[in-house]
Amino acid sequence: MDNEYLKPLPAPDHLTAPFWDGCKANKLLLQRCKQCSTSQFPPGPLCTKCRSAELEWSEASGKAKVYSWIVVRHPIPADVYKDEVPYVVALVDLDEGPRMSTNIVDCVPESIKDGMPVEVAFKQVSDAITLPLFRPAK
Amino acid sequence: MWNLRDQCAIAGIGYTAFTKNSGVTVLELATEACMKACQDAGVNPDEVDGIISFNFGDSVPSMSVATAMGLKDPQWVVEYSSGGNAANLITLAATSAIKSGLAKNILCFRAMNGRSGFRLGGGRQMAAYGVTQFTAPYGWITYPQAMAMWCQRHMNKYGTTKEQLAHVAVQFRQNAMQNERAMQRKPLTFEEYHSARKIVDPFGLYDICLESDGACATLITSAERARDMKKKPVYIMGGAYGGGPAQGEDLFDIIRWPDPAENFAPYIADALWKSAGIGPMDIDVAEIYDCFTYSVIMALEGLGFCKPGEGGPFVAAGGIRRDGPLPTNTHGGLLSEAYIHGFNHVIEAVEQLRGEAGVRQVPNAEIALTTAGAMTCGSAMILRR
Ligand SMILES: [Zn+2]
Numbered sequence: 001m002d003n004e005y006l007k008p009l010p011a012p013d014h015l016t017a018p019f020w021d022g023c024k025a026n027k028l029l030l031q032r033c034k035q036c037s038t039s040q041f042p043p044g045p046l047c048t049k050c051r052s053a054e055l056e057w058s059e060a061s062g063k064a065k066v067y068s069w070i071v072v073r074h075p076i077p078a079d080v081y082k083d084e085v086p087y088v089v090a091l092v093d094l095d096e097g098p099r100m101s102t103n104i105v106d107c108v109p110e111s112i113k114d115g116m117p118v119e120v121a122f123k124q125v126s127d128a129i130t131l132p133l134f135r136p137a138k
Numbered sequence: 139m140w141n142l143r144d145q146c147a148i149a150g151i152g153y154t155a156f157t158k159n160s161g162v163t164v165l166e167l168a169t170e171a172c173m174k175a176c177q178d179a180g181v182n183p184d185e186v187d188g189i190i191s192f193n194f195g196d197s198v199p200s201m202s203v204a205t206a207m208g209l210k211d212p213q214w215v216v217e218y219s220s221g222g223n224a225a226n227l228i229t230l231a232a233t234s235a236i237k238s239g240l241a242k243n244i245l246c247f248r249a250m251n252g253r254s255g256f257r258l259g260g261g262r263q264m265a266a267y268g269v270t271q272f273t274a275p276y277g278w279i280t281y282p283q284a285m286a287m288w289c290q291r292h293m294n295k296y297g298t299t300k301e302q303l304a305h306v307a308v309q310f311r312q313n314a315m316q317n318e319r320a321m322q323r324k325p326l327t328f329e330e331y332h333s334a335r336k337i338v339d340p341f342g343l344y345d346i347c348l349e350s351d352g353a354c355a356t357l358i359t360s361a362e363r364a365r366d367m368k369k370k371p372v373y374i375m376g377g378a379y380g381g382g383p384a385q386g387e388d389l390f391d392i393i394r395w396p397d398p399a400e401n402f403a404p405y406i407a408d409a410l411w412k413s414a415g416i417g418p419m420d421i422d423v424a425e426i427y428d429c430f431t432y433s434v435i436m437a438l439e440g441l442g443f444c445k446p447g448e449g450g451p452f453v454a455a456g457g458i459r460r461d462g463p464l465p466t467n468t469h470g471g472l473l474s475e476a477y478i479h480g481f482n483h484v485i486e487a488v489e490q491l492r493g494e495a496g497v498r499q500v501p502n503a504e505i506a507l508t509t510a511g512a513m514t515c516g517s518a519m520i521l522r523r
Contacts, residue, residue, distance in 0.1 A: 008279070010271035042272050042393060048384070068291035068398060071339035076280050086339075089278040091287060091393070099393055103276045109339070114294040131275055 006080045009129055015043045018057050023130040026122045030096055032058040041098035062120035064092035064134060067099060071109040092118055092134055106135035139409045140377045146233040147364035147371035148521070149243075150179025150357035151488050156321050156476030159254040160351035165198045168249035169206045171353035179357045180368030181243060183207050186357070188214035188241030190232055192224035192479070196256040197249050214241035221258075221389050222427055223379075223402070223511030225480030226519045230377040232358040242359065248481035249353035257349055269387035282346050282430070284390050285512065286338045288398040289432040293340060295399040295447070298435065300340060302450035304331040306431040307344040307473060309458055314470025316498045321348055322474040345431045347472035354481040356488070372488045375505070375522045376414025378406040381515030395514050401433070402516040403440020403509070410441065414520040418442045421520075422503040423490045424464050425483035428471040433512035434458070441509070441518070465500045480510040484519075491523040 012020045022029030030039040033047035034054040046053055069090035075081030088104040090112070104112055105121060117137035124130045152174025154160070154167050168191070176183050186209055189200040204212045214235050218224045225248065232244040252258060258281065266274040278284070292298045308328055314320035326344060334343040364371035381402035384394035392398055411417050418441060426437045435449030443464060444452040452458075458466035469475045469486040476482055487506040489495045509518040 007277065008266040008270075008274035010275050011267045012271070013267070016271060042269055042387075048394070068287050068294060070278075070283055070286040070290060072277060072283060073339065074335070074337040076283075081277055084277065087277055089276050089283065089287070091291075091398075101273050101276055101278055101393060125275075129275075133276075 005125055007125070009126060015045065019043060020129060022057070022059070023122060023132050024128070026130070028060040028062050028120050028132055029057045030060050030094070030098060031055045039096040039098055041094070041100055060094055060096045063095045063137065064100070064118050066104065066112060066114065066116040066118055067091040067093045069104065069112055088112060090134070103133045104135065105133050140230055140413045142233050142237055143375055143413060143415065144373045145361055146236050146358055147361050147373045148356050148484070148488050149359050149364040149367045149369060149371060150175040150177070150181065151355070151485050152176070152178055153319070153354045153482070153485055154352045156319055156350050156352040156478065156482070158321070158351065160251055164249050164251055164255070165202055165206055167251070167351070167353035168198055168203045168247050168355070171249060171355035172203055172207060172245045172247055175245060175355040175357045178369060181357060184210050186243045186245055187212055188232065188235055188244035189247070190214070190216040190218065190228045190244060191247045191249070192218040192220055192228050194219070194221055194258060196252065196258065203247065214244065221511070222429060222480040223513070223516040225427070225484065225510035226377065226508055226517035227379045227510070229356065229358060229374065229484065229519060230379060230517065233374055233377075236358065236360055242363065244358045245355055246358060247353060247355035248479050250479065251351045252477055253349040253351050255351070269391045269393070272393065273390060282341055283338050284392070285430045285433070286341050287392065288401065288436070288513070289340050289430065291398040292432060292436065296450065298432070298450040300332065302435070302454045303345055303431040304328050305453045306428070306434050306458070307331050309453070310428065310467045310471045310473045313460065313468050313498065314474035317469050317475060320470045320475040321350060322470070341430065344473070347429045348474070348477045350476040350478060352476055352478050354478050354485050356484060370492055370523065372491045373522050374519060376410055376416070376520035377518065378410040378413060379517040380406045380409070385514040389513060392514060400440055400446065401436045401513055402511060403437050406516070406518060407441045410518050410520065416505065416520065420505055421464065421507045422505050423468060423487065423500045424466045424507040425468070425487045425509070426466055426471070426507070427480050427483065427509045427512055427516070428467055428473050429512050431473065434466065436512070437509050460500065468495065468498050468500060483508045483510070487521050491521055
């Protein structure tokens with residue numbers, strides 16, 4: 001892979017490694033509570049709804065709706081993002097319930113609308129890391 | 139709920155110049171502001187037995203300042219590690235220390251070389267540990283980028299406009315032009331606001347606060363002792379700190395926050411007004427945490443000065459003008475006076491209530507509001523003369 005990748009890379013830990021392993025296999029995995037069936041993101045030690053520790057990993061549909069977004073025009077740090085701007089960071093609401101931050105790709109920033117349907121598009125950025133990005137739903 | 143209404147007071151205030159490059163250490167800034175607060179109150183530093191500050195890894199410990207000032211017998215030496223949300227919280231913490239007997243006279247300060255030293259708005263570490271691994275890899279890194287997400291959500295939900303945000307920026311600049319302390323005193327027109335460099339949609343340059351070197355300090359004591367000191371006491375009438383559920387794993391994290399169209403303010407509003415025994419209509423002057431233009435709009439809505447979604451129309455109709463129903467950020471705020479992380483708002487509120495604000499003075503100001511923070515948690519106080 002590209003050795004020049006300068007953007008922040010996730011540092012998977014005991015809680016989050018299954019999520020990133022899933023992304024590497026092009027699966028969007030969410031923690032789901034065995035007690036109350038709630039899906040949650042980011043992963044945590046307990047179900048934040050019922051506090052059960054019995055959590056399992058479950059594949060999400062990858063379908064979501066845009067909730068809010070920003071268009072970054074001034075790159076910070078400049079040396080990392082100067083060729084990336086403008087780019088879109090969004091909060092998307094997954095069909096399974098949780099909200100997630102991501103980039104919206106494959107469309108011009110001006111076309112993004114509140115509630116716009118999007119779908120996951122995996123992008124490998126290093127040997128270990130594949131990011132779940134989203135693009136307008138087909 | 140905080141229940142020490144009028145039992146403690148701000149007896150002294152002190153501050154340094156607010157600059158882009160202080161040329162001195164943060165310790166020197168903090169010590170200067172704290173010494174001035176003692177002098178303002180007419181209190182010998184030998185009588186100071188408590189000190190508290192907040193920082194974001196960019197300041198000096200309270201014990202450093204206590205040592206530099208030669209405090210004789212400090213009994214309560216405390217740090218709070220957080221952002222602007224803490225600017226009122228440390229004062230509320232000082233009141234509880236005073237009433238429980240932990241200390242008698244407490245210095246509260248915030249000091250930073252926020253422009254020439256560590257620049258809070260300029261970015262964060264590139265390593266993406268903890269919850270940051272779900273934000274930073276997407277290029278979501280700086281505080282302006284964090285806050286723009288809240289603002290866009292408010293626009294989506296309520297139709298808030300850039301023109302309404304412009305009213306906040308332009309009004310506070312007009313206020314700063316009357317303030318000799320302010321770092322930005324050049325006129326700002328609506329046209330300049332709208333044509334400014336885009337930073338991160340929906341924010342342009344003038345939606346974002348300044349970066350500053352400087353320090354502010356207050357001396358807090360009991361109401362009885364304050365009445366024997368040099369200056370007229372400013373009583374701490376009400377206060378609250380808190381936020382809603384899922385305040386995040388760090389200040390940046392809003393993934394699980396219920397709705398970024400509102401911030402912490404509605405979650406503390408009841409406790410704030412009940413603690414003071416008054417309501418929004420009783421406020422003569424408001425110093426509202428304005429790290430970004432929109433955060434003023436969210437505070438106005440959240441604390442009940444207008445209904446949710448009506449903050450934009452409220453400011454556009456002149457609601458926050460000096461001659462309007464709620465004179466707001468009479469010093470120019472974080473947007474145009476300086477970014478001392480909200481502690482400069484407390485200084486301005488005290489000067490207004492003492493009648494010391496000169497050409498900025500709001501006539502007959504008796505009760506002031508200060509707020510601190512703009513995201514998932516924050517603090518606020520009601521002060522009276
Ligand atoms: Zn559960």
